Amino acid sequence: MSIYSLIAEKLQYFSPSFYKERFFKKLKGLNRENILERRVEPELLWIKDYLSENDVYMDIGANVGAYLYQLENKLQHQNIYAFEPNQKLYKRLKRIFPAVYTLPLALSDENTFAEFKVPVMNGKKIHSRGTLQTKLREEGESASEIHKVKVTRLDDWAELEDFTRLNFIKIDVEGNELHTLRGAKKTLQKFKPTIMVEIEQRHHEEPGWNIISEVENWGFEAHYLDRNSFNLEKLTKNLIEAQNSENVKQYTEYINNIIFVPAK
Template sequence: MVVDRSDRIGSLFFWFGAHHRHQIHLAETQLTDDGVFLDVGANIGEFTVAMAMAKPAARVIAFEPNAAVRSILLQNIGANSIRNVRCIPSALGEESTMRTLYACDDSALTSLLSFTPKHIASAQVDVLTLDDFVRSQAVDRIDLIKIDVEGYELNVLRGAKESLERFRPSIILEVNSITSRAAGFELSQLFDLLRSHRYQFFVYRRRSWTPVGSELPTQEDIWAQPEERVGRVDKP
């Protein structure tokens, strides 16, 4: 992987070789060989490259509005001779519009929200809803979505309601109560939206993905699975 060692994510890759090992292993179990994976907030391509290489017959669509990290993402796609990735220079949200992108010295904190004093307005970027993208691009299936968008998660899901019902994808989603409150919502609203689409939730504990109980996660990655698939597949 091509990395920027001055960036926190790049440094993690340089020293440890990966950042989301358990989540990528989960993703590999949830994407069929010929499936479609959406990487929403692709950054430099940890999930994009891993999934494209693990499933060469699958289609990978990577959304990354940050031009600086998208440049590295494209380098990583090229360096690995990957041919099954399409890179979209847009963000996903609740409505199709233009928004200000806020960046700082940690690329993982780039967001459509300003929630730290280090954030500076860096660019105006295109925002699409997933449902509009699906219609305009005639997307015919979505098997798995990863969402890591620093407080914009609820907006992404609100713009994806038709797709959640039509395709019933598995979702790997970062949640963080600090960034969600900066965005003006509570995490309970995010979980309620997914419950309204009949999803169940799992977190990685004690080396396995275990069901979420009554106490909702506040700062970690969750696996949201359509309830009709929970009993039919083995949890990794």
């Protein structure tokens, strides 16, 4: 890391608000005309229009906080819940989003403590790729760092918290999707929120469509965000099978965020 980057990173401790605006500068003034040239997920723009100001939003695998940044001035802070088990990212989120209810938990299908892997690529720890799937190897991964994290089922957490409403849930858990979803099944069927899950075949040995089919059997329909119309379109097995992980940063072509809406 360069000296300039080190100084910039230290800003989060001395001026969290300034650091936040600098870090998320790509998201400022985001619109349909510039979103692809800025190389950010189109769903980051869509979600602001999709949600209403009184909606309850849950971010599982909040990571660096891009979706929190997009929504913190749209939703009421007491209605935003973020889960991030990586201690480095969790502490950073607490500093730059102090009004958001952020928890240092991994969500899966059991209540336990588990190993959490941070891959090392090109000699650098990539905290944004952390996963409970410790056997998963990223392309270019040369080593890894293992941490112990607390794991819980969303169903159990929601019951303990006496959770009463949920409108949208975003899940980005680097290969642990099905375990996280199964641990949340009761909550999802009770509140019937819109569910956005990152599902990529490169993270799975079994077909990704199997995960999608299981969630559809719970009473949801799978869609994706059309990059031209910004409307939700019905997802097909052929479209999923046609995805190529080599296009992961080609947001006009690559579909990795599967959006489930309650079946009518």
